[in-house]
Amino acid sequence: MAGVYKNVVGTDTSKQQLAFASKLPNIHYVQTPPNMPLSNLERKVAQHETVDLVTVAQAIHWFDLPTFYQQVKWVLKKPNGVLAVWCYLEPVVNEAVDTVYWKLYNESGPYWDPARKLVDDRYRSIDFPFEPVDGMDHTGPFEFVTERKMDLDDYLTYIRSRASYQTAKSKGVELLSKDVIENFERAWASEDGNQKVVHYPVFLRIGKVGI
Ligand SMILES: C[S@@+](CC[C@H](N)C(=O)[O-])C[C@H]1O[C@@H](n2cnc3c(N)ncnc32)[C@H](O)[C@@H]1O
Structure with a gap:
């Protein structure tokens, strides 16, 4: 985004998440509460009808949508300002690893x-x-696939970063038990190469604000 747009504002409710984000001179990060009055939005994020594009990656399903859409429609330039939101589904590696993953x-x-x-x-x-x-007759979902090279440690780190893993852990349940990790180790070793290409299916909804 920072390579295409002059100014980027990145927001999240979590300070920790923002601390992980890439730092670039034209990105300004703001920690925002889940529900923010328009006056704060104007002060902290963007002014009325000044934004070309709003994006949300793997998060809009947690938002209070009526409030969020009211705010998006307020900040986007009319009529061509765009909202693009996407989610990604389960990682795909190979049959052996995916079997352990789905369990x-x-x-x-x-x-x-x-x-x-x-x-x-x-x-x-x-x-x-x-x-x-323009050029589309619906707002999606449009499907893409993204790829990332990972070793087993990267893959397990990804699993540990997920909301369900963190929730289980906060309730005293370790989903990545010793047995499960051993199953992943066996499955990971069953095909050549410590580094594997992990595919994530991505689903995009995209639309413009209109008048
Ligand atoms: C799966 S992470 C995705 C993070 C980032 N968008 C990315 O693609 O790397 C989901 C994010 O949604 C944030 N989140 C959860 N509820 C939220 C809310 N109501 N408003 C804004 N962000 C929220 C979480 O703090 C978390 O950082």
Whole structure:
């Protein structure tokens, strides 16, 4: 984003998440509460109808949507300002690793927030009151695949970063038990190469604000 736009404002409710974000001269980070009055939005994030693009990566399913959409429509330039939101689904490695992953995923069920259902549904059913962008006749979801090279440590770090893992841990449940880690180690070693390409399916909803 910072390579395309002159000014980028990155927001999150979590200070910790912002601390991990890349620092660049044209990105300004702001910690925002889940519900912020318009006057604070104007002061801390952006002024009325000044923004070309709002994006949300893997988070809109947790938002209070009526409030968020009111704020997006207030900051976006009319009529062509764009909202783009995306989620990604489960990582795909190979049959052996994915089998261990899906067993773990099914066991994590009680620790997922109910909002997770919108992700499992690929954002198909999320309310999205925006107009198709030029050249499109709908607002998605449009499917992409993103790839990342990972070794087993990277992959387990990703699992530990997930909301369901953190929730289970806060309730005294270790989802990555010794047995599960051994199963991942065996599965990871069953094909050549410590570094593997991990694929994530991405689902994008995109639309413009209109008049
Ligand atoms: C899966 S992370 C994605 C982080 C970042 N967008 C990215 O792609 O790396 C989800 C983020 O949503 C944030 N979040 C959760 N509820 C929120 C809310 N109501 N408003 C704003 N951010 C929220 C969390 O703090 C967390 O950083």
